[in-house]
Amino acid sequence: MNPHPSPVGALAAVVLLAAAGALPAQEAGELRFTDITETAGVALPGVLTESVAWGDYDGDGDEDLYLTNDGPNRLFRNDGGDRFTDVGTGAGTRVERSSRGVALVDFDRDGRLDIYVMAVGANILYWNAGGLRFVDVAPATGAAAPATGVGVVASDLNGDGWPEIFTGNRSGDRSSLLVFGSRGFVDVAAEAGLDAAGLGMGVIALDYDNDLDFDLYWTTWPGDGRPVPNALYRNLGNLSFEDVAAEAGTQDPAGWGISANAGDVDNDGWTDFLVTNGFSPASGPNVLFRNRGDGRLEVGRSPEED
Numbered sequence: 001m002n003p004h005p006s007p008v009g010a011l012a013a014v015v016l017l018a019a020a021g022a023l024p025a026q027e028a029g030e031l032r033f034t035d036i037t038e039t040a041g042v043a044l045p046g047v048l049t050e051s052v053a054w055g056d057y058d059g060d061g062d063e064d065l066y067l068t069n070d071g072p073n074r075l076f077r078n079d080g081g082d083r084f085t086d087v088g089t090g091a092g093t094r095v096e097r098s099s100r101g102v103a104l105v106d107f108d109r110d111g112r113l114d115i116y117v118m119a120v121g122a123n124i125l126y127w128n129a130g131g132l133r134f135v136d137v138a139p140a141t142g143a144a145a146p147a148t149g150v151g152v153v154a155s156d157l158n159g160d161g162w163p164e165i166f167t168g169n170r171s172g173d174r175s176s177l178l179v180f181g182s183r184g185f186v187d188v189a190a191e192a193g194l195d196a197a198g199l200g201m202g203v204i205a206l207d208y209d210n211d212l213d214f215d216l217y218w219t220t221w222p223g224d225g226r227p228v229p230n231a232l233y234r235n236l237g238n239l240s241f242e243d244v245a246a247e248a249g250t251q252d253p254a255g256w257g258i259s260a261n262a263g264d265v266d267n268d269g270w271t272d273f274l275v276t277n278g279f280s281p282a283s284g285p286n287v288l289f290r291n292r293g294d295g296r297l298e299v300g301r302s303p304e305e306d
């Protein structure tokens with residue numbers, strides 16, 4: 001999955017939706033959902049939640065839930081039967097300082113999902129020791145800095161079987177592309193051509209051109225009152241990228257980009273993506289970029305409107 005932060009106007013509580021497949025009034029082919037947040041045990045009234053990540057942290061076959069908050073983060077173990085238990089304190093993941101984005105990444109390929117958190121002060125890399133126990137190895141591996149990140153996504157960008165970590169940094173900093181090796185993590189963003197800088201927010205990995213490798217998209221806020229375009233980095237191979245947002249039509253300079261997510265919304269075999277904008281009344285609206293399949297995307301209506 002691809003979690004994204006929302007620094008302003010974030011969730012006051014996490015909403016869990018369960019598919020209700022046997023409702024008496026359900027029409028054929030209609031999908032309905034029921035809000036089970038309270039009964040599931042994950043309601044956090046009064047808590048400013050920034051981002052969420054689902055994953056099987058304990059290897060028992062069901063999806064657990066990690067939340068980054070403006071305060072203590074939470075790790076909820078899935079107990080089955082739509083019930084969750086907060087195990088963050090015992091697991092060692094209940095960081096008290098404010099956090100933003102989060103990514104699940106088996107950075108050392110030991111078969112267990114680790115947790116990378118974009119936190120205020122210094123980033124955190126929770127190594128999964130098994131048994132629902134985690135240890136912060138960010139200082140030892142070089143993953144603690146910079147501490148200006150918001151969005152983060154992990155993906156194997158060069159097809160070597162090892163995941164890379166891409167961050168959307170704010171405060172005018174260039175994004176980071178962290179590659180793990182024998183010396184720990186090394187930031188290769190400059191060499192890779194990931195040179196956009198600004199008040200970076202959301203990031204996603206997607207194969208927009210259907211060439212079987214992951215490209216990257218980066219959203220930003222304006223700087224000094226000036227519009228700043230988002231970046232769409234086409235993957236050229238060997239950890240080399242080219243910003244093609246202008247020719248693809250995905251710059252969205254009027255938006256205050258907070259997050260993005262990708263999917264084939266019209267089932268035509270090409271990946272589309274949605275950019276959420278906000279924070280300022282001066283921001284443009286949310287934008288759905290629909291993929292034409294010729295290297296360009298166009299601002300489109302939802303499939304239901306066609």
